């Protein structure tokens with residue numbers, strides 16, 4: 001008896017047309033400034049730490065959607081709360097979808113007093129302790145070893161101005177020990193300028209001696225410390241509390257990371 005011919009189905013090649021998300025394979029390390037016993041700057045009952053942790057959680061949501069892997073330099077309940085994107089401002093109330101209207105509002109801002117370093121050590125020694133800043137920087141080193149060159153490091157802060165209350169806007173900084181500002185810093189600065197977010201502060205990236213970007217501890221080339229706005233300015237203070245502003249800024253930061261990926265520097 002002849003064996004029946006095996007019923008081999010013709011192999012149909014599936015069309016794989018789905019492009020990978022823009023930040024696929026990239027590790028984004030987000031360093032929310034301050035936390036624990038260090039609230040950072042404080043204006044009108046709002047602390048810098050409350051704002052940096054929420055901005056960190058928002059940026060994490062945005063870059064995760066673009067395919068990135070996110071790691072924070074610290075742990076806190078304030079980072080575990082998922083920020084919810086508010087409906088677009090341009091959308092009139094009547095035109096909102098049911099989904100948008102029923103969307104829960106952002107959870108209230110939390111003071112991250114519970115913040116601990118990745119090692120589990122509490123941030124309990126007050127302001128800008130070099131040891132703690134270097135421990136944050138070392139998270140950069142850890143992931144750099146694992147996935148170089150596909151790593152970026154962003155430290156998020158809000159500034160206060162000792163000058164005039166009309167001083168407003170944000171700016172980027174790069175480590176003074178490096179030869180020149182990294183592409184990530186230039187991209188964020190350019191986009192901040194285009195979006196009117198530099199205000200009257202620094203339109204060029206500023207070199208500075210920063211614990212978290214010190215290359216001795218943090219070897220990630222594409223790293224920056226961003227002062228997102230100036231809290232002593234009334235309009236900036238109001239913006240910093242506005243989830244819509246926060247999501248907009250998070251998208252600008254994310255677009256800057258995407259530009260670095262396109263240019264193959266990460």
Ligand SMILES: [Zn+2]
Pocket residue numbers: 033034040041048157158
């Ligand atoms: Zn700060």
